[in-house]
Amino acid sequence: MAIQDDYLPCKSYQGHDISEERISKFLNEKSKKHYFAFLDETGSVTLRSEGYTTEKSRDKGLESVLKNISDSKKVEIVKEGKKYFIIVKAGNNKEIARSCDYSSQKAADEALQALTKVSPATAEEKTSNFVEGQMLLSLEGYLPVDMYLDRERVYDTYGITGFVKFRTNDRKYYFGVLNPDATLYLRSKAYDSEDDRDDAFDVMESSILLEENYKIENLNGDYYAVLFEDDEVLAISDKFETFIEAFVTTPGGRPKEYIGTMY
Structure with missing residues (x-):
């Protein structure tokens, strides 16, 4: 970045x-x-x-x-x-x-x-993750949600919201964004190198506050908040049962009184 x-x-x-x-x-x-x-x-x-x-x-x-x-x-x-x-x-x-x-x-x-x-x-x-404006969401390359939790946090840019960066035993690199209650907000896919992961992390930081950089996607009946930049998926949320549940986690859907505390 x-x-x-x-x-x-x-x-x-x-x-x-x-x-x-x-x-x-x-x-x-x-x-x-x-x-x-x-x-x-x-x-x-x-x-x-x-x-x-x-x-x-x-x-x-x-x-x-x-x-x-x-x-x-x-x-x-x-x-x-x-x-x-x-x-x-x-x-x-x-x-x-x-x-x-x-x-x-x-x-x-x-x-x-x-x-x-x-x-x-x-x-x-490069290969696009979008077709005619629609994202082709896949969970391939993402870990189960609990794998991003209970890890040492990086600095907390957004108040009490936290970041984690880590490497798994298979030598893949990931980052996660945590909510104030230590639940997962967003998770990254696997990256082959630390530099690639950190480059994506930097782009995520510059995009995370922007309402227009989110989509809510349906995959097999579950809904996910997706953070993207241009045609690249940067991170996705845990799954939700409804569109509204996913939407209210994003900057555009959060109650205004939480802006500044959640971010």
């Missing part, structure tokens, strides 16, 4: 190998983080990423930019002081890339028009 406000100076994104689509990906030797950038035909940087701890998370960030850059709701030009910047946001409304500065609105508009011509087809293809 990108580190907030971790952009390099624009000149640091220059001088690296560039693809046919004029996109560069590189490791900064000083920060030991991975970055990507979009450059124009003159070699000037038109869009840059923050730092990612792994190549895989960097490539997922690039894929998200390519997916959202043509969506007018995800791209905007902002003025900060006397400078103008192009900002690209992900589905959870989090900033995932920004341009170098422009001295005028017109210059920023022209750069944005050039950027939106980049085809999403340049992103790495």
Whole structure:
């Protein structure tokens, strides 16, 4: 996951190998983080990423930019002081890339028009968990609920709600989100490496408060609250007997007086 406000100076994104689509990906030797950038035909940087701890998370960030850059709701030009910047946001409304500065609105508009011509087809293809807007929920890769309980908690970002991270005997990695009463709120699938698990955990943290990042899915007559980002399932709840029981566990369904205590 990108580190907030971790952009390099624009000149640091220059001088690296560039693809046919004029996109560069590189490791900064000083920060030991991975970055990507979009450059124009003159070699000037038109869009840059923050730092990612792994190549895989960097490539997922690039894929998200390519997916959202043509969506007018995800791209905007902002003025900060006397400078103008192009900002690209992900589905959870989090900033995932920004341009170098422009001295005028017109210059920023022209750069944005050039950027939106980049085809999403340049992103790495991956299998989608959605078909025509519907999720294909499967419990494969998830442990029974009690396997996520009674474990040492990580830090509690959301008040008394807790996180757990652990590895099982088969060397698979998982995370869980616990309710204040120590019952399970959300659980992850199995990951082959600790880095992959932690990357998914970081995305989960940035999405967990957003109502629009939840779906309620029916599987074999049981209902599950599903947290997702773009087309990736991040975590699922325990099963519930009714749609309403699952829905009231999510940010959109929780009684307002619990917001701030449950999260």
